[in-house]
Amino acid sequence: MDRRRFLQLTASSLAMSGSGIASSVAQAQWPTKNITMIVPFTPGGSTDILARLIGQRFTEAWGQGVVTENRPGAGGAVGSVALARSPADGYTVGMGHIGTLSVNPSLYSNLQYDPIKSFAHISMLARVYNVLVVHPSLPIKNVREFIEYARQNPGKLNYGSGGNGSAAHIATAAFMVATGTQMTHVPYRGTSPAVADLLSGQIQFMMTGGPAVLPHARAGTMRALGVSGPNRLKSDPDIPTIAEAGVPGFDATQWYGMMAPTGTPDDIVTKLTKEVHGALGSKAMQEALERDGAEAWPTTPQEFRDIIASETKRWAEIVEKAKIKVE
Structure with missing residues (x-):
């Protein structure tokens, strides 16, 4: 190997080594922005x-x-x-x-x-249980009444979700499969506009994550019927699970x-x-x-x-x- 080629390879090796050292230092200091x-x-x-x-x-x-x-x-x-x-x-x-x-x-x-x-x-x-909530105008007080109402009025109850294929959409679909009910999906571009339409009565119910609806249920602007997980919420123990309220084994967490x-x-x-x-x-x-x-x-x-x-x-x-x- 001639002297010029040796020096080129040595310089290249040092540059790569320096780059690696600099990268390691940057990672050690992370985050810097x-x-x-x-x-x-x-x-x-x-x-x-x-x-x-x-x-x-x-x-x-x-x-x-x-x-x-x-x-x-x-x-x-x-x-x-x-x-x-x-x-x-x-x-x-x-x-x-x-x-x-x-x-x-x-x-x-x-x-x-x-x-x-x-x-x-x-x-x-985190795990977040979905909560089944309805507009207060519906003559429904619990999960069993909700299921019966839905069976007597197939397709007439409209529910919102954060969009086609969203967790709320799939959880409600699972509920319909489990209960033999038929309800109409209204997809939104996100959970917030769906919640807004439920508050105004444009849709009748939702089954979505607790953080988005529990404050409204506590305020009385929605009625919470059931929780989709295997246990009641520590924060709201008066809301029964959907499983214990009429749909044994139901879990959509x-x-x-x-x-x-x-x-x-x-x-x-x-x-x-x-x-x-x-x-x-x-x-x-x-x-x-x-x-x-x-x-x-x-x-x-x-x-x-x-x-x-x-x-x-x-x-x-x-x-x-x-x-x-x-x-």
């Missing part, structure tokens, strides 16, 4: 509320702002694709939930992200998790997971979640992936039984 949190739904829904709670904790812990970026559309697929295609540098994270990670694969044949392969999974965040784009450095994912677990373990966060009818659910990244896989199988069966089509 604001973090973007992609929420694949409109503001005001359960996913958005939870994202902002976690984002506040990150800001307090690291002194860097967390900018919430709402990217709704196609049952959360638009925001999920945006997250998957973001730079894997630790400065973009995002929210996923039962719909985007375990229901959408059964609904969209051309889904442009893979719930497992497209993301670096950080941790599950929403869940939420945090991811980053695949390829995000492992040490940053580990730091994010640790901070999420710290947030979920704090008394203040647990009380905030409880007020919204949610419960903390910290997991390892691998446990998160395992849950996605098992839930995808479960909801594929429900989508098939309910004959749900969104394309």
Whole structure:
């Protein structure tokens, strides 16, 4: 090897080494600027509320702002694709939930992200029970009366959701399969406008995450009939579960998790997971979640992936039984 070639190779090696060192230092100092949190739904829904709670904790812990970026559309697929295609540098994270990670694969044949392969999974965040709420004008006081009314008036009850294929849409479809009822779906571009139309009486009921509707139920502007999970809410123990109120075994629980784009450095994912677990373990966060009818659910990244896989199988069966089509 001649002297000139040797010097070229040596310079190149040093440059690469220096780049690696600089990268390691940058990761060790992370974060040094604001973090973007992609929420694949409109503001005001359960996913958005939870994202902002976690984002506040990150800001307090690291002194860097967390900018919430709402990217709704196609049952959360638009925001999920945006997250998957973001730079894997630790400065973009995002929210996923039962719909985007375990229901959408059964609904969209051309889904442009893979719930497992497209993301670096950080941790599950919370379980949120759906709450069946009706407009106070309906002559209905409990789940049994609701089922009977729906059977006597097939197709006449209109329910809202955050969009075709959303968790609220699928949960209500599962309820109809379980009860042999027929009701009309009115999809919205997000949970908040659906809640607004329920408050005004434009639609008659919803089954959606507690954070979006419990404050209205407590205020008396909606009537809460039942909770979709296996247990009553600690925050609202007077609301029975749908299972005990007339539909044995019924369970349609929403869940939420945090991811980053695949390829995000492992040490940053580990730091994010640790901070999420710290947030979920704090008394203040647990009380905030409880007020919204949610419960903390910290997991390892691998446990998160395992849950996605098992839930995808479960909801594929429900989508098939309910004959749900969104394309």
